[in-house]
Amino acid sequence: MGAAGGRWARSARAVGVVAALGVGLAACSAAPAPAEPAEQRVEVFTWWASGSEKLALDALVRVFAEQHPQTRFVDAAVAGGAGSAAKDVLASRLANDDPPDTFQVHGGAELAEHVAAGRLTDLEDLFADLDLAADLPDAVLDAVSVDGVPYAVPSNLHRANVLWANPQVLADAGLDPAAGYATFDDWLAALATVQASGRTPLAVASTWTQVHLLEQVLLARLGPDGYTGLWDGGTDPGSLEVTAALADFARLIGYTNDDRDALDWQDAAQRVAAGQAAFTVMGDWAFPVLESAGEHPTWRPVPGTAGTFDLVVDAFTLPVGAPNPQTAEQWLRTVASTDAQVVFANAKGGLPATTAASTSDLGTYQREAHFAFRADAVVPSLAHGSAIGPAELAALTSAVGTFTRGEASVAQLQAALVEAAGG
Known part of the structure; x- marks a missing residue:
């Protein structure tokens, strides 16, 4: 159309052609421009905002970027008090129907409260697709489930004592x-x-x-x-x-x-x-x-x-009403992957949650903790x-x-x- 308009401006003979096509040109000019594709992003809410924990999160994000290069990671971390400040901010956001795409949670009673409040989407389909339950120790699977239904993907586990x-x-x-x-x-x-x-x-x-x-x-x-x-x-x-x-x-x-x-x-x-x-x-x-x-x-x-x-289990959820549930699922799939679990555990000092990880990929402390977890009595952290x-x-x-x-x-x-x- 731009070239036709240029020829019309340079040549009077083009007037008749343009007049004959007037209706078509009007219709063409009225059509909206093609929409720009929406940016793919995932907002991830944690309390890993500084120090070694931030470095560990950065390591996890690098794996995510490799696995999902088309999706932009948005860091919504809030620092302070082992998550107490972040949990206050999160509670406010959830109360105002402004959930992030995914948020960090501790397995056990903390997760169960979110489920009881109707804030989380169950992850049965994702767990089934990844056959994730088969790769999680019973204590970890129990920690991320309520009444046998999984509501979070564990990213790692820690020994508190x-x-x-x-x-x-x-x-x-x-x-x-x-x-x-x-x-x-x-x-x-x-x-x-x-x-x-x-x-x-x-x-x-x-x-x-x-x-x-x-x-x-x-x-x-x-x-x-x-x-x-x-x-x-x-x-x-x-x-x-x-x-x-x-x-x-x-x-x-x-x-x-x-x-x-x-x-x-x-x-x-x-x-x-x-x-x-x-x-x-x-x-x-x-x-x-x-x-x-x-x-x-x-x-x-x-x-x-x-x-x-x-036992302390860190995990990630899919909130009800998440703005970008598809990219949130991408994040959860990365978190569940063996590559991400090993990288994250070695950077953060804990253990992969999945049994699919090889102990040969773990550091000295992690290997010791791995065998302790399999041999010891497991109790929940207060x-x-x-x-x-x-x-x-x-x-x-x-x-x-x-x-x-x-x-x-x-x-x-x-x-x-x-x-x-x-x-």
């Missing part, structure tokens, strides 16, 4: 750096020795890390069955045995740094790496932080928890949303903060635990 130590600090205190601390009481004695040497025995951080520490004390003192019983009704949270465990928790807090509430977990790990503290208790996501500091920390199960694997729901966890976290600030008694903390456990 890990004690990290700086061997030089222990040696300087006159302790054997290779000691295993067979019992919780053996460890308490070692902490007292470090304290006498002038170093911080146990580095902890803000309140959620203190809940993480409480979780390990309960597990060490009650054992896997007694600990799990707190959440399924098999153990009385008001018992004298629990009272004694909470008293042990109070003793542990006495060996920690006074500025704990001003720190996050990475800061506590860095103090161990820098030789300012002997120990920190944190999940195996701390491994990349300690390794990147140029140190070679020792690790062992938290004393008293050997033979138990305190601090990371597996054992109790978000509202109960928030209330208990507040109570722990009040307690560690010296503003509540053991009896008051136990009353909060009773309430959180369904009291």
Whole structure:
């Protein structure tokens, strides 16, 4: 048409031709221009916004870009407090019918609450298409399912009950750096020795890390069955045995740094790496932080928890009303792939969720954790949303903060635990 218009402008003879075709030209000029193809994008919501966790997410995104180069990844990560800030933002978005295309969730009670609220699309068809259930250990499949229906694709799993130590600090205190601390009481004695040497025995951080520490004390003192019983009704949270465990928790807090509430977990790990503290208790996501500091920390199960694997499962969902469900499914397929699981686990410090991954592709720590997971009793994490729901966890976290600030008694903390456990 543009060329015909040019000839009309240059030649009067073209006038008759244009007049004869007037109707056709009018119709052509009225037709809309072809629409530009919509951009393919996927908005992924996580709390992996900084440090080693962001680097691990970046590694996962690189695999996604290789598998789905036509889709743009949109990072909607929110930093802070082991996901507490992100979960607040997510709750607001979901309440306002503004879901991301997919969001990170912890398997277990946290996931179940989203399902009960009708926020998630079930993933039965995707699991069937990928034959994913066949490649997931029972504990992981249970964590991402509600009433036998899968609602999330696990990206990795973590062991929460890990004690990290700086061997030089222990040696300087006159302790054997290779000691295993067979019992919780053996460890308490070692902490007292470090304290006498002038170093911080146990580095902890803000309140959620203190809940993480409480979780390990309960597990060490009650054992896997007694600990799990707190959440399924098999153990009385008001018992004298629990009272004694909470008293042990109070003793542990006495060996920690006074500025704990001003720190996050990475800061506590860095103090161990820098030789300012002997120990920190944190999940195996701390491994990349300690390794990147140029140190070679020792690790062992938290004393008293050997033979138990305190499980944290990270997973991704398909929200009801997701703006781009097709690209969200692309993301979920990448997350489920063996290549992505191995890359992500090695970068984040945990394990692939899938059994299809070869141990030869894993780092030294991951290989050890892999065999522990297959051999140990598996229990759900309290601090990371597996054992109790978000509202109960928030209330208990507040109570722990009040307690560690010296503003509540053991009896008051136990009353909060009773309430959180369904009291």
